[in-house]
Amino acid sequence: MAQHNVSVEDTLKVLVENKKYSTVKDVLITMNPSDIASIFDELPEDQLPIMFRLLPKALAADTFVEMEPDNQEILIRGFSDTELKQVLDELYIDDAADIVEEMPANVVSRILRHVTPDRRREINEILQFPENSAGSIMTTEYVSLSADMTVSDAFQKIRDTGVDKETIYTCYVLSRFNRILGLVSAKDLMLAKDQSVTVETLMTTNVITVSTLMDQEEVAKQLSKYNFLALPVVDRDNRMVGIITFDDAMDVMEEEATEDITIMSAQTPYEKSYLRTSPWELFKHRVPWLMLLMISATFTGLIITSFENSLAQLVILTAFIPMLMDTGGNSGSQSSVTVIRAISLGELEVKDLGKVLLKEFSTALMCGLALGAVCFGKVMLIDGLLFGNLAEATTYSFPLVALVVSLTMSLTIVMAKLIGCTMPLVAKKLGFDPAVMASPFITTIVDALSLLVYLKIATAVLF
C-alpha cells in the first residue's frame, strides 16, 4: 500500500510540474478520498486550490472531509460562494459540524451563511452538545421507517431518501413522537421472502440506545461490544435524534487510546498529529507536569538529607539508590498501567479494588522474592567485584550491605505494586482520570517511600 501511494505521488508531481492537469484529474478520480487527502495535505499552499478544483463534486467533498483542518481553512478562504455551497451541500451533517468546530469565527460565519436553514439548524444542534459527548459526534441523517410500512414501502423510502444518509444498513422504526419502536437491518429487508409483510413483523424491538450526553468513549465501547454498524442516540425524552456509525467509533477509540497514552506519560493531551504540533505547543503540554513532578521530588531530597550522616560514612549506600528507585518505579508502573488500561477497557470497576489488591499482592510477593534473591547475588558478585575497593575501605561487612539492599528491593516492589494498583482506582473513585496515576506519579511516590525504607533499614542494621 505505502509503496503504491508513493509512486502515485511522484507521478502526480511530475504531471503537475508539466501542467498536465487533465491527466492529473484522470489519475485522481481513480483514487480513494483518504489517499487524495494525504497527497493534498503535502501540497504547497498555492497548488492546493488548483488541484482541489480538478475533483468532481462528490469526490471533492469526500476528500475535503479527510484533510487537515489548516488545509481545509486555506481551501474555504479561497472558495467562491458557489464552490463553498457545493462542498457544504455534499457533506454529512456530523462532518460539517466537525469542520465548523475547527474553523476560526469569520470562516464559521461564512460557512453558516452558505448552508440551507435546515442544515444550519442541524449543525447548530450538534454544536450545542458538550465536547466528546455522543451528541457532538452523531449525525442527524439516518433512515427512519414507520411500523406499518411493508418491505417494499421500506425499499421505496430508502431509495428516495437513502442517498444522503450516512448509513442505510440500519433503519429505525419510529413512533409518531420519534420514539424508537425497533430497528430493521437492510439485511432483514433484503432477505425477506415476502415483500408485502410489514416492517413491524421483521423488526427487532430490543434496541440498545445511547443518550446525547453519554461520553464518546462509552459509545465506542458499546458499539464495539455489540458489533453494531450504528447506534441510535436519544434525547432526554427518549426521542431519537441521531446515529453514531462504526467509523466514528473507530476514530474515537484511536483518539481515546492516544489520549490515555499521552496522559500516562505526564503530558496534557493534544488533538493534532505529532508532526503538525509545534515545539511551542508540545512545550505547553509537557512543562506543567515536569514542573509539578520536579517540585514533588523535594520530599526525596528531604529524606536523603535527614540521613546525611549515615550516607557520608557509607557512600556505597548511595550507589544503590538509583537501582532501588528505578526498580520501584518500574514495578509500580507495571501495576498502575495494567490497571489503568483495564479500567479504560471497562474490565475493572472501583468495586474490584479488593480483587485487584489480592492479585497484585500475590504477584508482588513473587516478584519481590525473585528480585530480592537475584539482587543479593548481583550485589555480592557483580557489585562486590566492581566496587571492591570501596567495600574494603569501609568498616562494614559487604554481605550485610547486600542484605540491606536486597531486603529493601523486595519491600519496595511490594509497596510499589500495591500503590500502583490502588492509585488509579482511587483516582477513578474521586472522579479524576485514572491515566494520571501512571508511571510518573507512581514513581515520585514510590521513590520517597523506598528511600525511606532503605535508609531506615540501613541505619538500623549497619550503624
Added chain:
Amino acid sequence: MAQHNVSVEDTLKVLVENKKYSTVKDVLITMNPSDIASIFDELPEDQLPIMFRLLPKALAADTFVEMEPDNQEILIRGFSDTELKQVLDELYIDDAADIVEEMPANVVSRILRHVTPDRRREINEILQFPENSAGSIMTTEYVSLSADMTVSDAFQKIRDTGVDKETIYTCYVLSRFNRILGLVSAKDLMLAKDQSVTVETLMTTNVITVSTLMDQEEVAKQLSKYNFLALPVVDRDNRMVGIITFDDAMDVMEEEATEDITIMSAQTPYEKSYLRTSPWELFKHRVPWLMLLMISATFTGLIITSFENSLAQLVILTAFIPMLMDTGGNSGSQSSVTVIRAISLGELEVKDLGKVLLKEFSTALMCGLALGAVCFGKVMLIDGLLFGNLAEATTYSFPLVALVVSLTMSLTIVMAKLIGCTMPLVAKKLGFDPAVMASPFITTIVDALSLLVYLKIATAVLF
C-alpha cells in the same frame, strides 16, 4: 446501561434459584448475545450448561462466540455430539477458527470431527496463517457476484446465500479465476433505479485489498483510514480468499493499543483480561523485564562509586540525585511515548528522524530553560530553607550548588528528550517493536547519563 445489566442479572439469579427456567428463557431471548455472555461468564461451572441449553439455536451460537475461552471449553466438554454440531454449524468460519485456536488438542479434534468436510477445510485454511496476520482473522464467507449479473440477479444471489455471510453489504465481483474485478455495495444495488442494469456498470473498480500475510494492525489501520465496512483479502496470486470486517478491525485496534501500553510499561503482552490473568501469569510477564532493568542499573552504581570522595565530602549533592533522575526519566518518556504512539498510528516513519529531532530539540530547549530556572529558584528558596543547616555545615557556597543542580537539570532534559525521541525510531529501523523504548528503558539510559553529567559538573565547579 451498566445499571440496567446489573438489575437483569439479579432478576435472573432469583429466577434460577427458584428454578423458573421458562421465565429465565423468556428474559434471555430479549437480550443481546454480548450481554448474555457477560452474565454466563459469571455463572458457577455447574449452572452454565443448564442456562446455555435454554437459548434457541442461533442465539446460543452468537452467545457462545462472545464467551471467555475457559467457559467455551466447559460447554464443549459438556455438549452432546448433536449439540456440538448445532453450535458449530451456526458459527462464522473466522469465529470457529478462533475457538479452535484457543482449545486444547482433544477438544479441537472433537470439534473438527463434528463439522462438515467443507468447513473443516476452511477452518484449517485460516489456521495455517501466522498469528496476527490478515489470513488468521479473515472469514471466508462473503458474497461474490459476477460482472454480467443484473441488479435483480444480484439481489437473488444475496437472498439465496446471504444468510450465512458475515456481511452482505459489500459484495465482490470476481472473475472466473477469483480475481477481484470490482465491488458493489448493497447501497449501490438498493439505490439502483433500474433493476436490469449489470453489476459491471455499477461496480467500483478501485478496490483496496490486503494480502493474507499483512499484519492485522496494518489491516485495521487501512479499514479505519478508508471507513470501509470490510476489506477483501487476496492470496499471493491475487485471488480473493476472504474478508475482514469492521468489527474484527475494532477488536484488533483495541488489542494492539493494549499490547503497546503493556510493552511500554515493561511487561510482555498477554491476551486474557486482567481479572482472568492469574498472579503467576502476571509474574511471568513482569519479572524478566524487572530483572533486566535492575541489572542494567549496575552502571549508575558504578558512576556513583567512582565519585565516592566528592559525594562523601558534600552529601547535599546526593539529595538532588532523585530529582534529577526523575525529571530526566519523565522528560525522556514524554518524548519516547509520543513518538511510539505516532509510529503506531502510522504518522511517523524512520525517515522522519530529522524532523523529529529538530522538533524535540526545540521543545527540550524550552523545557530545559524553564525547568532550569525554576529549579534554581526552588533549590535556593525551598531546599535552601529545608536543608539550611546542611549547607552551612559545608565549606561550599549554596548558590553554587544550586547552579550546578539547575545546569544539570537543563542538560538532562535536553539529553533525555533527544534520546527519548531517537530510540523508538532506531528500534523500528532495526526491526524491534518501538514500544520497548518507552519510559523504563529510556529512564535507565538517562539516569546513567544525567548522573555522569551531574557529578562531572559538580566536581569541576565545586572542588
